[in-house]
Amino acid sequence: MSEMIIKAIGELDDDIIEDYFKTKETFLKEKPKNRILIWKHIIPAVACFVLIFSGIFGVTIASIINNQEEATDSDTSSEDVSVEGIKYKYNGFSVSYELYELIKNAKDDDCFEIEISPYASISKDFIYEGKRYEEYNQEYLQSKNLLKKQNEILKDGELLKYGEILYTSGTPEGVKWPKHRYHEAVEYYGDDLLNAYIVDGEFLAEKLRNDILDTQEKINVLQGKIDKAREAYDAVFAEQNLPVFQAESIDVSIKDNRINIHLTKLQLSSLSIEHKELYLLDIAS
Amino acid sequence: MLKEKSSPLEDEEIIELYWQRKENAISETDNKYGEVVFRIAYNILNDKGDSEECQNDTYLDVWNAIPPARPRALLAFIAKIARRVSIDLYRKRSNKKAIPSEFKIAIEELEYCLQLEGNVYENLDVKSLSKLINTYLRTLTERQRYIFVGRFYFSNSIEKISREMRVTPSNVYKSLEKIKKGLRLYLIRNGVSI
Numbered sequence: 001m002s003e004m005i006i007k008a009i010g011e012l013d014d015d016i017i018e019d020y021f022k023t024k025e026t027f028l029k030e031k032p033k034n035r036i037l038i039w040k041h042i043i044p045a046v047a048c049f050v051l052i053f054s055g056i057f058g059v060t061i062a063s064i065i066n067n068q069e070e071a072t073d074s075d076t077s078s079e080d081v082s083v084e085g086i087k088y089k090y091n092g093f094s095v096s097y098e099l100y101e102l103i104k105n106a107k108d109d110d111c112f113e114i115e116i117s118p119y120a121s122i123s124k125d126f127i128y129e130g131k132r133y134e135e136y137n138q139e140y141l142q143s144k145n146l147l148k149k150q151n152e153i154l155k156d157g158e159l160l161k162y163g164e165i166l167y168t169s170g171t172p173e174g175v176k177w178p179k180h181r182y183h184e185a186v187e188y189y190g191d192d193l194l195n196a197y198i199v200d201g202e203f204l205a206e207k208l209r210n211d212i213l214d215t216q217e218k219i220n221v222l223q224g225k226i227d228k229a230r231e232a233y234d235a236v237f238a239e240q241n242l243p244v245f246q247a248e249s250i251d252v253s254i255k256d257n258r259i260n261i262h263l264t265k266l267q268l269s270s271l272s273i274e275h276k277e278l279y280l281l282d283i284a285s
Numbered sequence: 286m287l288k289e290k291s292s293p294l295e296d297e298e299i300i301e302l303y304w305q306r307k308e309n310a311i312s313e314t315d316n317k318y319g320e321v322v323f324r325i326a327y328n329i330l331n332d333k334g335d336s337e338e339c340q341n342d343t344y345l346d347v348w349n350a351i352p353p354a355r356p357r358a359l360l361a362f363i364a365k366i367a368r369r370v371s372i373d374l375y376r377k378r379s380n381k382k383a384i385p386s387e388f389k390i391a392i393e394e395l396e397y398c399l400q401l402e403g404n405v406y407e408n409l410d411v412k413s414l415s416k417l418i419n420t421y422l423r424t425l426t427e428r429q430r431y432i433f434v435g436r437f438y439f440s441n442s443i444e445k446i447s448r449e450m451r452v453t454p455s456n457v458y459k460s461l462e463k464i465k466k467g468l469r470l471y472l473i474r475n476g477v478s479i
Contacts, residue, residue: 011415018358
């Protein structure tokens with residue numbers, strides 16, 4: 001059945017796919033509403049704070065002056081921000097659309113609070129509670145597959161309990177399957193599942209219903225583990241990469257498993273850390 | 286100072302390069318849509334190396350298709366090819382071991398919701414099912430259609446869709462449930478055994 005759905009979805013009309021990309025463009029162009037308005041009030045206040053803070057620590061002033069000198073050639077127009085396909089970039093960093101919009105319209109001394117997360121998805125080999133992330137993922141998919149088959153056999157079990165009678169003479173209720181359909185079903189469910197719920201010609205529907213609940217519960221637990229593993233991965237990533245940003249003389253901390261930085265647009269434009277491709281920058285939530 | 290790559294060409298210019306059989310048509314395509322193609326493949330294959338292989342195969346197929354094709358919308362044209370190429374590789378790879386990709390999860394979601402009966406093989410073919418799905422999609426709002434195509438055609442995660450639309454994942458999830466139920470009803474009303 002999957003194959004049929006895959007093929008049918010693959011045959012969606014061209015104009016529907018075209019419209020999808022047009023709609024996507026529209027979403028990308030739409031300005032986020034509330035967040036920007038809030039930031040319009042917060043930014044001047046934070047900017048003042050940073051200027052005072054900079055006054056106390058001369059080192060930061062020097063770097064800001066240097067940056068300002070460098071920035072004279074680079075103006076603050078939207079040309080600083082580039083859109084590559086659907087990925088937004090600033091100073092070599094991948095940035096969220098929201099941050100992209102904010103930077104585009106900001107002045108050099110406007111301040112941002114930015115959270116930094118890993119650009120790549122979680123590593124398959126990341127270990128969480130003694131198991132690789134990939135193992136949780138595999139187990140999750142296997143359990144989902146099992147649940148699907150358990151739900152299906154709930155319908156088919158009452159017929160499959162008759163065995164080959166189902167395609168030879170037909171059931172006492174008069175149901176008769178084509179031979180190929182019977183064999184496809186037996187192959188699909190497999191011996192383990194069939195032997196678990198069809199015993200001595202009896203279909204154990206009640207046992208199956210209980211097992212479905214157990215499988216569902218297992219899926220929920222695994223989903224929880226996967227979510228927690230992702231959080232743990234983010235936390236490790238933040239810890240490991242914190243020194244990279246600390247070396248840049250900017251205000252940096254870890255908040256909710258993410259690296260948080262406070263800096264001006266000018267400072268952001270001159271961050272010169274290596275491997276910028278590792279990071280995704282977004283407005284701090 | 287900040288642009289890392291040259292500005293992408295207009296779609297018409299890229300198509301013209303293909304028509305003139307200029308090899309930089311491929312690098313220009315990669316420059317403009319490489320990220321999209323990679324993402325389509327990755328959602329299906331969940332493997333960086335395989336996704337890069339699909340990127341290359343996609344460009345080759347585009348090269349072979351244009352000319353004679355002169356697509357009206359280049360991105361949609363490339364995306365369709367990328368999806369097909371990636372699913373072909375997915376089939377090969379999944380013969381050996383299950384691939385835990387977003388594509389697999391999305392298709393299973395849809396399959397689970399539709400719960401088409403076994404005899405659907407006998408009274409419904411791919412084209413008829415596809416036609417019904419296309420017609421159903423046209424009854425939806427633009428946003429609903431975006432969610433459906435994003436989830437089931439491009440196998441984007443619910444989180445990604447929600448970020449793009451700037452709504453919560455739970456909003457997208459609820460919309461998806463509604464859309465899937467609607468599709469199921471639509472199919473039933475049109476004589477599909479469910």
